Amino acid sequence: MQQKFLEKTLGQRIADMAAKYPDDNMIDYTDRDYSRTWKEFNDECETIARGFMALGLKKGSHISIWGTNVPAWLLTFFGSAKMGGILVTVNTSYKVFELDYQLKQSDSEAIVLIDGYKGTSYIDIINELCPELESCEPGKLKSRRLPLLKSVIYAGEGECPAGMVDWKDLYTLAEQTPVEEFEAVRDSCDCHEVVNIQYTSGTTGFPKGVMLTHYNILNNGQTIGDGMKFTHEDRLCITVPFFHCFGMVLALMSCISHGTPLVPIDMFNAKKVMDALVTKHCTAVHGVPTMFIAMLEHPDFDKYDFSHMRTGIMAGSPCPIKTMYDVSEKMNMRDIVIVFGQTEAAPGCTMTTTEDSLETRCATVGKAFPGVECKIVDPNTGETLPAGQIGEFCARGYNIMKGYYKMPEATAQAIDKDGWLHFGDLAV
Helix, strand or coil: CCCCCCCCCCCHHHHHHHCCCCCCCCEECCCCCCCEEEHHHEEEEEEEHHHHHHCCCCCCCEEEEEECCHHHHHHHHHEHHHHEECCEECCCCCCHHHHHHHHHHHHCCCEECCEECCCEHHHHHHHHCCCHHHHHCCCCCCCCCCCCCCEECCCCCCCCCCEEEEHHHHHHHHHHHCHHHHHHHHHHHCCCEEEEEECCCCCCCEEEEEEHHHHHHHHHHHHHHHHEEEEEECEEEEECCCCHHHHHHHHHHHHCCCCCCCCEEECCCCCHHHCCCCCCCCCCECCCCCHHHHHHCCCHHHHCCCCCEEEECCCCCCHHHHHHHHHHHHHCCCCECCCCHHHHHCCCCEECCCCCCCCHHHHHHCCCCEEEEEEECCCCCCCCCCCCEEEEEEEEECCCCCCCCCCHHHHHHEECCCEEEEEEEEEE
């Protein structure tokens, strides 16, 4: 059956689900007091969007988000999408020089941030980059180092630091933006416009900003959700970071496209995840192999009943056959699958099926997505190789990025004149 692609923006898709399942739960955290129905979340995103507009952010503005899987991350992403903003995802492990480069290169006008992560203070870093922040009026930053950055929005715990906009104030600032003005902007958004810039280092050089559209990521998520046979009755526990394509597309977009409720975890902890799987009756969970191994080897593992589990994705690194077997049998995830791709491809290109043997799911990356062509070429000549020969993996289709932000030469090197994205990875 031919894939039917969604001609929707992220804002439209959330609104569709809010109309279809208004009173059904959409998000249910276990480690913080945040639970919303589809309608409640849609309404809250529109409030945040109006709050952003009240700060002077416009359609096309670049809004950075620096935080773990907290509710403000989700609201920033979808709120930004609702008013035509472009979300710039920031790696939670970044240090001062990395953030400095990314904020400059991305032309970010605002950044939403939490306190910090794993001993790194985000507050100290942003104050080091912008010493003017502590004495400025919130939302009126004039930084010598980052002249485009006007608003630092604090979504962390405790008192809001000097010069930052308090996340809670966005809800009252929203009243300054007329509903009609917001709706006009929202309704002008197009699914082929860029909605997200994800930074990827590749193999050499400075990180490059991958420009992804609503159409890229929403349809990639739909295909991935289809591959897991997602429905409104499933519940996905999200343990992988939102800032990475694994969390944003393989998790968030696969849920948004299917009306599947989310159970996010702020940051991975084996016991916390297993608690969430059981107490929230999750049917699916994603993770890299080490995450699954951490759960399987936890001393309390045998105390948990995983009979309600069904599917999920193991990706990010090669999957050991024993781990895949144990997850399938001991966690009842018999429909677990593998997805292969890269950020520039939004990110999925190939996927195994729930019917494939465990050996096939570990030894291969499955078949090409509907609407995506894949080939193996000679890295020296670019000629397509016959089956069974090792060469460079290439793909083209609806999922390929618009390009690297402000890097036309790097874009031309990655995507050839016929639209093929060259991965730089060897495959057979």
